[in-house]
Amino acid sequence: MAAELVDSFGRVHRDLRISVTDRCNFRCTYCMPAEGMAWLPRSEVLSFEEIHRIARVLVERYGIESIRLTGGEPTVRAHLPRLIELLAGLGVDLALTTNGATLRLLAHELAGAGLRRINISIDSLRRDRFAEITKRDSLDKVLDGIDAALEAGLAPVKLNVVAMRGVNEDELLDFAAFGREKGVIVRFIEFMPLDAQQAWTNEQVLSYDEIRDRIGAVYPLEPLARTSAPAERFRYLDGKGEIGIIASVTQAFCESCDRVRLTAEGAFRTCLFATQDHDLRALLRNGANDDELAEAVGTAVRGKWAGHQINQVHFIRPSKSMSQIGG
Ligand code: SAM
Ligand code: SF4
Numbered sequence: 001m002a003a004e005l006v007d008s009f010g011r012v013h014r015d016l017r018i019s020v021t022d023r024c025n026f027r028c029t030y031c032m033p034a035e036g037m038a039w040l041p042r043s044e045v046l047s048f049e050e051i052h053r054i055a056r057v058l059v060e061r062y063g064i065e066s067i068r069l070t071g072g073e074p075t076v077r078a079h080l081p082r083l084i085e086l087l088a089g090l091g092v093d094l095a096l097t098t099n100g101a102t103l104r105l106l107a108h109e110l111a112g113a114g115l116r117r118i119n120i121s122i123d124s125l126r127r128d129r130f131a132e133i134t135k136r137d138s139l140d141k142v143l144d145g146i147d148a149a150l151e152a153g154l155a156p157v158k159l160n161v162v163a164m165r166g167v168n169e170d171e172l173l174d175f176a177a178f179g180r181e182k183g184v185i186v187r188f189i190e191f192m193p194l195d196a197q198q199a200w201t202n203e204q205v206l207s208y209d210e211i212r213d214r215i216g217a218v219y220p221l222e223p224l225a226r227t228s229a230p231a232e233r234f235r236y237l238d239g240k241g242e243i244g245i246i247a248s249v250t251q252a253f254c255e256s257c258d259r260v261r262l263t264a265e266g267a268f269r270t271c272l273f274a275t276q277d278h279d280l281r282a283l284l285r286n287g288a289n290d291d292e293l294a295e296a297v298g299t300a301v302r303g304k305w306a307g308h309q310i311n312q313v314h315f316i317r318p319s320k321s322m323s324q325i326g327g
Contacts (some may be wrong), residue, residue: 002059002062003061003062003298004063005063005064005260005297005301006301006302007302007303008304011257011304013064013257013260013301014065014066014258015260016058016068016260016261016262017067017070017259017260018051018067018070019069019071019262019264019325019326020070020071020074020077020264021045021072021073021074021077021264022040022045022071022072022323022324023039023073023076024073025099025101025136026073026099026101026135027135027136028123028133028134029197030133030162030191030194030195030200030322031195031327034135037323040264040265044265046264046265046266048086050266051083051086051087051262052083052087054268054284055087055090055092055262056090057290057297058294058297059090060290061294061297062294062297062298065093066092066093066094067087068095068097069087069094069096071264071326071327072264072323072326073098073099074096074098075099075101075103081110081112082113084115085113087114088114088115093117094114094115095118095119096110096115096119097120097121097160098118098121098145099120099134099138099142100121100122100141100142101138101142102141102145103118103120103144103145103148104145104147104148107149107152107154108148108152110154111152117154117156117158119159120145120158120159120160121159121161121162122142122160123167123168124139124168124171125171126139127139129168129171130142133167133168146159150182150184157182157184157185158184158185158186159175159184159186159187161186163189163190164191164204164206165204172211172215173214173215175188176215176219179243180219185242185244186243187246188206188243189248190208190246190247190248190249191205191206191249192248192272192322194272194273194321195322205249207249207250208232209250211245212234215243216234219236219238219240220236220237221234221243222234230248230253230257231245232245232251254271254307255306257307260300260301261325262326263277263324263325263326264326265281266279266284267279267281268300270300270304270305271307272327278296280296283296
C-alpha cells in the first residue's frame with residue numbers, strides 16, 4: 001500500500017497539478033505581461049516521459065488520486081493527447097484547465113485519450129471586454145470551445161471566472177445565467193497577487209461574500225457540502241445547477257490544502273505562493289531512481305508551510321507569475 005504524502009501539519013496531499021508549458025496564446029492582464037515574456041527553452045521543459053515518471057512515482061508511492069494539467073496554456077503543447085493517454089494509464093482522476101480557444105479542434109481527441117473533466121477560463125461574455133482582458137479577440141472561439149467540450153462528453157465542464165472589481169463585476173449575473181442555461185458550473189475565483197505586472201491590490205478583489213450575495217439575491221442559493229476542492233459550492237434552489245466560489249484571498253483554505261505542483265521545468269512546489277522550488281528535473285536527468293525521487297518529494301512536503309498569509313504584512317509575493325507556476 002502507498003504511503004501518504006503528509007506534511008508536518010498533518011495535511012495529506014492527494015492532488016497533483018502539472019504545468020505542461022509556460023507558453024500561452026493569450027495574455028490575460030491578471031496573469032501575463034502583454035509583451036516580453038521570456039519562454040523557457042525547450043530543453044528545460046520536461047518531456048512527456050519525464051512528466052509521466054514523476055506522476056507515476058507520486059501515484060505509486062504516495063497514493064496521489066487526481067492530476068490536473070495546466071500551464072501556461074496546456075493546449076499549445078504539441079501532442080497533448082499523447083500525454084493525456086500516458087497519465088490516464090495511471091488510473092487517476094484526470095482533468096485539464098485551458099483557455100478553451102482550441103477546444104473545437106481538440107476536445108474529442110482529448111476525451112478519446114482519457115480526459116474526463118475540464119475547466120475553461122472565461123472572464124467576460126462581452127467581446128470587447130474579453131479582448132481587453134486577454135489581448136486576443138477570441139471570445140467566439142472560447143464559446144465554441146465550451147460547446148465542443150460538452151459535445152465531447154467531458155463532464156463536468158466548469159468555467160473559471162476571475163472576479164475583478166471594476167473589470168467584470170457587472171457580469172456576475174450574466175455568468176450565472178449563462179451557466180444555468182448551458183448546464184455548466186461557473187466558478188468565480190478571487191483575484192490573487194500572482195499577476196506578472198505585480199499590479200494587484202486588495203481593492204481589486206471582488207470578495208466571496210459579495211459574489212455570493214449578488215448572485216444569491218437574484219438566484220437564491222444554498223450551500224453544498226465542501227469537498228477537498230478549494231471551491232465553496234452552492235446550488236440554485238430552483239434546481240438549475242450550481243456555482244463555486246474560490247476565496248483564496250478572503251477565506252484562505254490553506255488548512256485543508258491537499259495540493260502539490262510540478263512546473264513545466266520540473267520544479268516541485270508545495271504551494272502556489274511558495275518561495276522555494278525543489279528541482280526534480282536535475283534529479284531525473286542525473287539518473288535518480290524512484291526511491292530518490294520519492295524521498296525528495298516527501299522531504300519537500302514535510303517542509304510545507306502552514307499557509308500563504310496574503311492578508312498579513314509579512315506576505316512575500318512569489319517572484320513567478322501564475323502562468324509560470326501553473327495555475
Ligand atoms: N491557460 C489556462 C487557463 O487560462 O485556464 C491554464 C493556466 S491559468 C494560469 C489557470 C487559471 O488561473 C485560470 O483559470 C486563470 O483565470 C487563473 N488565474 C491566472 N492568474 C490569476 C490571478 N492572478 N488570480 C486568480 N486567478 C488567476
Ligand atoms: Fe494564458 Fe491562462 Fe494566463 Fe490567460 S490565464 S494568460 S490563458 S495562462
